[in-house]
Amino acid sequence: MKVFIDPPNSLVLYDLVERFGHQPLSAMAAIQERVDNLEVDMPPMNVSLDDVVKGLKYAGVEVPSGIRGRLALWGPMIEEADAAIIMDDCPYSFGCVGCERSNLMVKYLIKRRGIPALHVSYPEDDEQATNFVAQTKEFLEGLQ
Template identity: 75%
Template sequence: MRVFIDPPNSMILYDLVERFGHEPLSSMAAIQEMIDNLEVDMPPMNVTIDDVVRGLAYAGVEVPSGIRGRLAVWGPLIDAADAAVIMTDAPFSFGCVGCERSNEMIKYLVRRKGIPQISVGYPETAEQAETVVGMIKEFLEGLA
C-alpha cells in the first residue's frame, strides 16, 4: 500500500515503511518529479508560480505563498495515500518541512481524508523507541 509519511522527508519513517513492505510517499519522490522536469528551469526546486496557484486547492489566497507552494507538493501525495504514519513533535523537521503551519495542515489533511493512520511521538528513550517501532511495525503489517 502507499503510505504517506510525516515528516514527509523523514529517513527513519521512509526506511520503516519500506522495510515492512509498503511504498512510502515522501517529499523526496515528489521533488524528484519536479526537478527532473527538463522543461522547467526554476532552480533549485522547479516550483513554479503555477504550482503555488495550484496550492489554492488546499489553502486560500490569504495564506502565505510558501504554505500554498508546500501544499501543492504534498497535497497530491496525501490525495494518493492509502494510509499514513505520522511522527509528532519530531525535533528534526528542516529543509522542505520548515514551515510549522504547513506541517499542521498536512496532519489535518490526512485526518480529513480518513485513511488508516498511526500517530507516534518522537522517542527520547530506548523504551519509547521500542514502543514507536513496535507500533509502526504492527500498523504496517496490519495493512491489507
C-alpha cells in the same frame, strides 16, 4: 500500499515503511518529479508559479505563498495515500518541513481523508524507540 509519511522527508519513517513492505510517499519523490522535469528551469527545486497557484486548492490567496507551494506538493500525495504515519512531536523538521502552519495543515488533510493513520511519538530513549518500532511494524503489517 502507499503510505504517506509525516514529516514527508523523514529518513526513519521512509526506511521503516519500506522495510515493512510498503511504498512510502515522500517529499523526495515529489521534488524529484520536478527536478527531473527538463521543461522547467527554476532551480533549486523547480517548484514553479503554477505549483503555487495549484496550492490554492488547499488554501486561499491570503495564505502565504510558501504554505501554498508546500501543500501543492504534499496535497496530491495525501489524496493518493492508502494510509499515513505521523510523527507528532518531531524535534527536527527543517527545510522541506520548516513551516509549522503547513505541517499542521498536512496533519489536518490526512485526518480529513479518513485513511488509517498512525500517530507516533518521537522516541527519547531505547525503550521508547523499541515501542515506536513495534507500533509502526504492527500498523504496517496490519494494512491490507
